[in-house]
Amino acid sequence: MAHTCIHWFRKGLRLHDNPALMAALKDCKELYPLFVLDPHLHDSSCVGINRWRFLIGALKDLDLSLRKLNSRLFVVRGKPEDVFPMLFNQWKATRLTYEYDTEPYSLSRDKTVTTLAKEHGVEVIYKISHTLYDIDRVIEENNGKTPLTYNRMQAIVQTLGPPKRPIPAPTMENMKDVTTPCLENHEKSYGIPEVEDLGHDIAELPEECFPGGEQEALRRLEEHMKRTRWVCSFEKPQTSPNSLSPSTTVLSPYVRFGCLSARTFWWRLTDVYQGKEHSAPPVSLHGQLLWREFFYTASVGIPNFNRMEGNHVCTQVDWDSNPEHLAAWREARTGFPFIDAIMTQLRREGWIHHLARHAVACFLTRGDLWISWEEGQKVFEELLLDGDWALNAGNWQWLSASTFFHQFFRVYSPVAFGKKTDKNGDYIKKYLPLLKKFPAEYIYEPWKAPRSVQQAAGCIVGKDYPQPIVQHEVISKKNIQRMKLAYAKRSAHPAESPSKKQAVKRKGTSVIDMLKKKHRKV
DNA sequence: GGCGTCGTTGCGTCT
């Protein structure tokens, strides 16, 4: 039987390494490539203008690639549970394909849509291709426990072997019996939205640094893979958070939207490494992909992963609620030029270096402002092009020393850290031109400059640029003590403690182990 | 259960 198939693009905005799309093309007579603008996911309150533009770029690129295969992309607005019953009927669909996703919202959404599909007699096929591995399989391999360290993660992955090889994009040969019924008013009914459609003010549209789309992703990948020596010697901690142009690949937004397949990236790196001495995880580029896998695994295995409450591995901390401080951080007016420059770059370009994220995240949480990592998570979710649910939640927990990382006395200085890689403060001057004329010795702490120096620089601290909102030397020491207290409370309540919890869990499974042993004896 | 080791990327000071 020849199928009428809807392939539902969500993440996975690409043609290469797209097994669900290939499954759609099997025994297919009519193909409807679909993207649903879901109000739950595509809302201006949680998607910043840069991310919205990136998505639109990715969709336009996808449509362009589909046209080359005599097909088109259909964009439909609405809740999936409303959209699909309508489309199943209208298109007389017999099959629905999509790429599996592990986010809690995606899981519940897909469950609902699958039920609806069954009610309409539509077969559902999904494939795993967003992550290197089947995440459930990773947890299973670890005896059902979620790995909480990278080392453990590496050990599991070792037993699983290398990830599957990516598959090529469909060709005209795959499409020879397939048509996409398109009407003349396709643009009107199923067109791709424009940037202004989400209600952002396009007059404030910053310059686009990282255009979305699969073609750009593959171009960018190849551009970097040509740099064999750089790839082989790549060590993340050695790259600079405050260089004037990115010191890393900036492939993360493309991997996040699935414009670039993680497996394609992985195996392309393997090609480059072939026969050469090269760096290794956790610091290598392979290592970076494994970090992504690590946080995806944690996000699947740990309930309430994006929250402190109800998250049993997360240290419970009595964070302050301080709307003024939070706003100052978000709006780049903390009075610490290094922090403010990073937050400016984030808002303007949608990407900041990983270590820059560390600096501002530590500052917001355990370092200085003592504000919940969940607040930071929201801001990153909105502004980062690569804002990924699992990675964002995982890294915020890491940096706030709530989960995974526990050496809370290692605090990033908003003054000293940036100096290590940018003594003159060129990065600060790029993003905060107000401070352009400040001499290098005061650029990280302009409030220390004598009045005459401030006047000569044309920028008075307290008038043109804010006073620092906290005294870092004093407050960071105090916060280490507060962190210590939070940890003490944690170990005082064994049920809340992750290690004890795991122990309880182990005890629970030991019953099963006993039963197993008994079974073996029988 | 106890103990030792290790942990992607801190800072400031000393040599």
Add this chain to the structure above:
DNA sequence: GAGACGCAACGACGC
């Protein structure tokens, strides 16, 4: 300029 050390001492994991 690079490396070692004290800071005060965390949890996860493995044996």
